[in-house]
Amino acid sequence: MIEMRYPTVSRRTAPLGWGSMMVVAGAIALSLAAGAAMLAAHGKAPLTGIWLLFYGGFGSGWALEDSLLKAIPIFLCSLGVGLAFRLQVWNIGAEGQFALGAVGAAWPALTFPQLPAILLIPAMMAAAMIAGGLWGMIPGLLKTRLQVNEIIITLMLNYIGILLLDYLCYGPWKDPVSFGFPMSPTFSPHAVVGTIGSSRIHWGLFFCIGFGVAMWIFLRFTRLGYELRASGENPLAAHYAGLPYRRLVVMVMVVGGGLAGCAGFLEASANINRLQPSIMVGYGYTAIIVAWLARLNPLQIAVAAYLLAGLRVGVENLQLDLQVPAAFGGIVEGLILLSVLAGGFFNHYRLRFRSRS
Amino acid sequence: MNSPPEAIIRLEGISKSFGSIFANRDITLDIRPGRIKALLGENGAGKSTLMSILSGRLRPDEGRIRIDGVPFAALSTRQSIDAGIGMVHQNFMLVEAMTVAENIYLGLRHRRVLSRAQMAERVRSLAEQYGLYVDPEARIDSLSMGERQRVEILKLLIRESRVLIFDEPTAVLTPQEIDQLVSAMRQMAAQGKAIVFISHKLGEVMTIADEIAILRKGAVVAEMPAAAVQSTAALARRMVGREVLLRVEKPAVEPKQVVLRIETLSDEVLDRISFSLRQGEILSLVGVAGNGQKRLVEIVCGLRAPGAGKVTLLGRDWGAFFAARRWEGALSYIPEDRQRLATCANLDLTDNFLLTTREGFCRGPWLDRTEAAAKAAELVRQFRVHPSDPDTRARQLSGGNLQKLVLAREFFRRPRLIVAEQPTQGLDIGATEEVWSILLKARERAGILLVTGDVQEAVTLSDRIAVIYGGRIVDLFSAEDESHLSRIGALMAGISG
Numbered sequence: 001m002i003e004m005r006y007p008t009v010s011r012r013t014a015p016l017g018w019g020s021m022m023v024v025a026g027a028i029a030l031s032l033a034a035g036a037a038m039l040a041a042h043g044k045a046p047l048t049g050i051w052l053l054f055y056g057g058f059g060s061g062w063a064l065e066d067s068l069l070k071a072i073p074i075f076l077c078s079l080g081v082g083l084a085f086r087l088q089v090w091n092i093g094a095e096g097q098f099a100l101g102a103v104g105a106a107w108p109a110l111t112f113p114q115l116p117a118i119l120l121i122p123a124m125m126a127a128a129m130i131a132g133g134l135w136g137m138i139p140g141l142l143k144t145r146l147q148v149n150e151i152i153i154t155l156m157l158n159y160i161g162i163l164l165l166d167y168l169c170y171g172p173w174k175d176p177v178s179f180g181f182p183m184s185p186t187f188s189p190h191a192v193v194g195t196i197g198s199s200r201i202h203w204g205l206f207f208c209i210g211f212g213v214a215m216w217i218f219l220r221f222t223r224l225g226y227e228l229r230a231s232g233e234n235p236l237a238a239h240y241a242g243l244p245y246r247r248l249v250v251m252v253m254v255v256g257g258g259l260a261g262c263a264g265f266l267e268a269s270a271n272i273n274r275l276q277p278s279i280m281v282g283y284g285y286t287a288i289i290v291a292w293l294a295r296l297n298p299l300q301i302a303v304a305a306y307l308l309a310g311l312r313v314g315v316e317n318l319q320l321d322l323q324v325p326a327a328f329g330g331i332v333e334g335l336i337l338l339s340v341l342a343g344g345f346f347n348h349y350r351l352r353f354r355s356r357s
Numbered sequence: 358m359n360s361p362p363e364a365i366i367r368l369e370g371i372s373k374s375f376g377s378i379f380a381n382r383d384i385t386l387d388i389r390p391g392r393i394k395a396l397l398g399e400n401g402a403g404k405s406t407l408m409s410i411l412s413g414r415l416r417p418d419e420g421r422i423r424i425d426g427v428p429f430a431a432l433s434t435r436q437s438i439d440a441g442i443g444m445v446h447q448n449f450m451l452v453e454a455m456t457v458a459e460n461i462y463l464g465l466r467h468r469r470v471l472s473r474a475q476m477a478e479r480v481r482s483l484a485e486q487y488g489l490y491v492d493p494e495a496r497i498d499s500l501s502m503g504e505r506q507r508v509e510i511l512k513l514l515i516r517e518s519r520v521l522i523f524d525e526p527t528a529v530l531t532p533q534e535i536d537q538l539v540s541a542m543r544q545m546a547a548q549g550k551a552i553v554f555i556s557h558k559l560g561e562v563m564t565i566a567d568e569i570a571i572l573r574k575g576a577v578v579a580e581m582p583a584a585a586v587q588s589t590a591a592l593a594r595r596m597v598g599r600e601v602l603l604r605v606e607k608p609a610v611e612p613k614q615v616v617l618r619i620e621t622l623s624d625e626v627l628d629r630i631s632f633s634l635r636q637g638e639i640l641s642l643v644g645v646a647g648n649g650q651k652r653l654v655e656i657v658c659g660l661r662a663p664g665a666g667k668v669t670l671l672g673r674d675w676g677a678f679f680a681a682r683r684w685e686g687a688l689s690y691i692p693e694d695r696q697r698l699a700t701c702a703n704l705d706l707t708d709n710f711l712l713t714t715r716e717g718f719c720r721g722p723w724l725d726r727t728e729a730a731a732k733a734a735e736l737v738r739q740f741r742v743h744p745s746d747p748d749t750r751a752r753q754l755s756g757g758n759l760q761k762l763v764l765a766r767e768f769f770r771r772p773r774l775i776v777a778e779q780p781t782q783g784l785d786i787g788a789t790e791e792v793w794s795i796l797l798k799a800r801e802r803a804g805i806l807l808v809t810g811d812v813q814e815a816v817t818l819s820d821r822i823a824v825i826y827g828g829r830i831v832d833l834f835s836a837e838d839e840s841h842l843s844r845i846g847a848l849m850a851g852i853s854g
Contacts, residue, residue: 223715223724230712233701239660240690240698241712242682 023346027339035332044322056317057310065200071309072204073263077287080256082296086232087252093154095284096161097132097257101264103165104131106275109191117190125265132261133254140253144246166277183276193270202270215298289337364389365551371420380406382575393552395562398572404555408522412444413437443518445509447525451497458493461512487541502529523554528782531810539565559589571595610637616671616774616804624664626652628829634804641807641815641822644849649828650808658690684716689772693779699763702752707733709751710766736765757784775805812845824848
């Protein structure tokens with residue numbers, strides 16, 4: 001007699017705890033396996049490909065540094081969108097807010113290049129965060145005043161923000177000696193955030209630590225942080241308890257925009273030293289994946305931001321060595337997001353195989 | 358009664374524990390066709406756990422479940438459905454944005470495609486057959502709790518379930534609706550269905566059930582035919598293990614200033630509602646669910662703006678009152694829907710306590726969570742909420758315990774106006790009495806608007822009773838006015854004069 005085993009699903013009575021890390025690890029493994037299959041289908045050696053991916057992202061001191069450098073803007077953007085997601089406000093506009101941040105930072109850098117760094121750097125940062133914050137405020141106000149869907153507005157504002165940046169690089173702010181390339185003049189040394197010691201890592205890393213800790217303190221110890229957590233958990237109860245839901249929505253959009261703007265400032269100042277269209281590489285979208293991977297927790301966002309930054313660096317390596325299209329990285333990112341979201345099922349349910357005699 | 362029919366379901370020595378707590382301990386029960394079996398027990402006696410085991414949502418640690426004689430160590434949800442077991446949950450499981458008919462057909466496997474009209478027709482005839490009147494085309498979110506329950510029952514009837522389990526089915530119903538439900542239950546039993554109903558209301562258990570099983574602390578402490586029970590008091594004693602008084606003292610309190618005044622309040626639901634409520638009195642608003650109570654409460658509690666007319670709370674106009682929104686010494690609202698409106702399921706007890714009391718624990722922008730946690734722990738102990746660990750998530754609390762948490766929080770605010778909506782729904786006798794005496798005591802410094810479908814509760818607690826029907830207050834009288842009291846049922850049904 002053949003014994004039949006039936007899969008049965010039951011709701012977990014106790015939280016999964018550390019097991020949820022295993023779910024995330026499993027989801028990432030599954031996505032990489034699917035990535036390997038894609039490589040094989042492309043006629044590339046799959047195992048070599050995955051090894052190159054790892055080696056490229058985390059295999060050398062240079063790679064580790066490069067990953068950390070890319071993790072900085074991803075972390076800042078993700079911290080911002082994660083805050084909005086906590087309130088169940090779907091801000092996918094970090095990309096555009098990042099663009100506005102870069103534009104905002106470039107304005108004082110190009111207008112007052114002679115200012116000493118002690119004044120110019122804070123001015124750039126403030127301008128970047130205000131520009132990003134205002135860009136985030138638009139969908140926030142539209143949502144709370146006119147009940148316009150924030151997903152659509154934030155997405156559309158991304159394109160407008162990027163086009164604004166392009167326009168400035170092609171037009172008013174174009175470097176007269178750039179041989180026609182769309183880019184602003186190089187920032188003066190006063191406008192550049194320096195590196196830490198002899199490494200390539202810039203001081204923006206400390207901004208990340210500062211903002212991350214501030215976010216943790218805000219969510220845990222302030223009244224507004226509590227109101228945000230409660231409203232996000234149950235908007236109906238927020239209404240019942242008279243929580244300032246609309247103000248919170250605008251606030252998370254402004255703060256999220258400000259953080260993405262800060263990321264744009266750091267990229268423009270520390271990494272590229274000018275404003276140019278190639279500053280936009282999709283950190284704002286990766287940030288959304290990072291926020292979900294990290295389940296909106298600031299510390300976990302740091303870890304996930306580093307992992308996905310490593311993936312980006314690894315894919316660059318893969319592109320060079322195996323001539324894999326650049327889209328491969330985006331596909332693997334997407335696979336990771338989908339499998340982590342699907343894996344969320346195991347946080348609430350358990351699957352068992354049981355035999356019926 | 359001749360020899361009992363063969364059991365559809367036989368539970369043999371079922372045990373289930375959560376951590377160190379036994380929810381069910383060595384339970385043995387027979388569920389027979391054509392019988393109405395009551396499972397009687399206080400909050401946390403293990404009734405819901407037992408039903409979750411039957412519906413395949415929980416796996417017992419020990420024991421066996423026999424279905425038509427075939428033994429199972431545990432049921433899957435699918436096996437439970439295939440065995441014809443169906444549940445009417447206390448918290449309805451309906452898709453609010455869909456219509457009644459759509460909800461009923463949701464998840465049902467059908468050989469051929471049905472049109473909307475056919476679905477509605479089928480639902481309508483089934484509803485008529487059992488006297489469970491509900492409009493098949495109505496959207497769920499427009500229905501009252503009573504109507505939603507009928508949809509839940511129809512969902513099972515259309516699936517031809519053999520065993521129908523009702524979890525506190527009368528908790529949300531008015532007397533007329535209860536009568537309809539009881540006759541529907543009897544009809545179902547007469548057709549050979551097995552009915553199990555979970556309750557802690559002694560009176561209705563006595564009138565409805567054929568057999569009564571009493572659960573205490575997870576174990577079946579007694580099982581008997583309903584005919585063998587001598588008195589309600591005897592039943593109560595066996596259920597709680599102590600004598601309970603079903604009467605509460607109602608000390609006289611001198612009514613003082615007006616805390617709530619409503620003048621000709623009208624909108625698309627309400628029709629020229631006028632009354633006033635004074636500190637020191639309990640005014641009960643009784644009526645069949647869906648007659649405008651919900652709308653009135655939403656307006657009084659600031660969830661919805663008033664239409665025409667005037668609402669004055671604690672001497673201030675509606676707009677001014679809710680713009681100021683003081684957390685203490687003002688308005689407390691104890692809603693019927695504790696799970697979704699009054700609490701956040703995924704937050705812990707301290708965070709849930711802070712939901713309406715947060716302003717009391719603020720130091721500038723900071724929230725003193727340590728102080729709040731200490732206060733919450735103290736109140737949780739005082740109100741005997743189980744589990745009492747403040748780190749527990751709200752969703753881990755049973756309905757009754759969640760209500761105690763809400764009450765603890767709302768009374769901590771020292772309100773001067775209380776709106777209590779079905780405050781004892783789903784609570785056991787002990788807890789009900791506690792809530793009643795808390796409300797009577799709170800009356801000394803507050804005016805209480807008690808919205809209830811339980812006439813007994815209204816009569817027990819109120820100083821005055823208002824009957825609402827079709828969005829209008831059809832009568833308002835003193836709770837001592839016997840001649841009016843006898844006509845409450847008719848008034849609630851819309852029969853006046």
